[in-house]
Amino acid sequence: MSGTEKEQSNLPEPYRVGYGRPPVEHRFRKGQSGNPRGRPKGATNKPKVANGFGMKAAEEYLRQEAYRTVTIREGDRHIELPAIQAVFRAMGVSAMKGNRFAQKTMAELITTLEQRDHDQRFEAFGIAIDYKREWSEKIDRAKELGLPVPDPVPHPDDIVINTSNGEVRIEGPQTKEQKDHYEKAHARRVEAQECVSHFAAKYRRSKNEEKKAFYLEEWHFEQRMFDIINDAMRGRHKMKLVDRSYHPDASRPGETFKAFAEDRKKPPHERWSNDYVEG
Template sequence: MSHPERKNEEDAEQNPNNVVPYRVGYGKPPVEHRFQKGQSGNPRGRKKGSSNKPKIDMGHGMRAAEEYLRHEAFRPVTLREDGQLIELPAIQAVFRAMGVAAMKGNRFAQKTMAELVTGLEQRDAEARFELFGSALEYKQRWTEEIERCEKQNLPAPEPLPHPDDIIVNPHAGDVRILGPQTKEQKAHYDKAAARRFAAQDEVNYFAEKYRRARSEKRREMYLEEWHWEQRMFDIINDAMPERYKMKLENRSYRAGASRAGDTMKEFAEDRKRAPESRRWGDYVGE
């Protein structure tokens, strides 16, 4: 191997313009092996599935083993069933195999599966019972507080969810909440209600204009505006829980007018279109 200094002297003799020669070394590959501009250094691309590798946080206090287990449990696997390939989460595939083994008479699989299902049903019943009790206590407490404020002419509180929106069924032991549950949902309800009130005002205005109009052209124009605002009212009103519904005054029953309770399907289909081509727009917008 030639000495580095001697090699540099030879390069200088072959470089009459005294240009500093390119020295091959660490971080300086030969010209023929350097990456070309506009050409990827990894032409084969990233390995398949590399973007799906679990990103496990190994920081302080993180239980990495549980994260790895959760990832493996829900990792999709492919298996053949009835001659067809299907994809399932790994944990579901395990339960399916257990069920098949149990139906074939495997007593260990039968016992294990029965215990799992029984425990699941018991935990579910306990959770439902706890939720029912908490909801019932919440509803009674806030109902009494609102009634107390009304009797004393004090401003009534507005808890979220409102106790009147909590529907408890003691026979089935279930709980439903038919109303806003967060500040963001309450703001959305208030915005929708304001648009509904505006629609009612517009319906009243155009209905009166229609009745007073003498020109057929103006009557058609007012009727079109009347029907438009009536539809806006019905779209919003139909989407509201029963406690928040209103009855529209000056409802038109002419051809082309909307009907209460029938607008949501039409509106849902309209929302599937691109925003610029929607017929009804944003029903809580301007």
């Protein structure tokens, strides 16, 4: 091999343009984004739908389409509705204009919904009656035999059944956590009643105006605590306060919890209820 050929063999191989080998001027540069303009406007990360074993991806996609917001024109204004509501509205308009297919479809849909609602209410009504009867019998039997009285959640006495319209409501705790909360509230209300009676008696017996003012303030404080708790209770859990003060500054039953709830919506430093509860 001649000296010239040897020198040429040591030279770097020239860059050949081809598949996967773009021209140098079009290659990505180190430290520079391959998309300098950024993501196009409106391009968002679409929520992923689970489509693994046992998943019904098609149903989830259908729900997403049914409840996505669309804009429709109604008269001179544009309104936003879920897509499924827009479909039903268009069907209703067609039905009112005399479209027989739309009329028939809408009537069948409404009839099916009403029948399903009736069946569910009837089933819940029957379950409530059976539950109330069975637990009431167990409680009565335990009392007759002198055995520990069961205390189920919900308690049968808290289940109110309206036989005229099939309505069922529960006026008491429905879970163990709610029951624990009720018991704490009951205990605090009993304490408030005891304090009300104590300070009411002190106020009535005292001849010292300064002490009377103190006793009256404490009386009203505990009365308000009682009313806040009692107003939140329902049905058989309500109590009547003994030694109630009817002073203009005293709380009133049926109004105190509502005022308390409204007060809790204010910033912490503006709440009067911070004097009664923490936070």
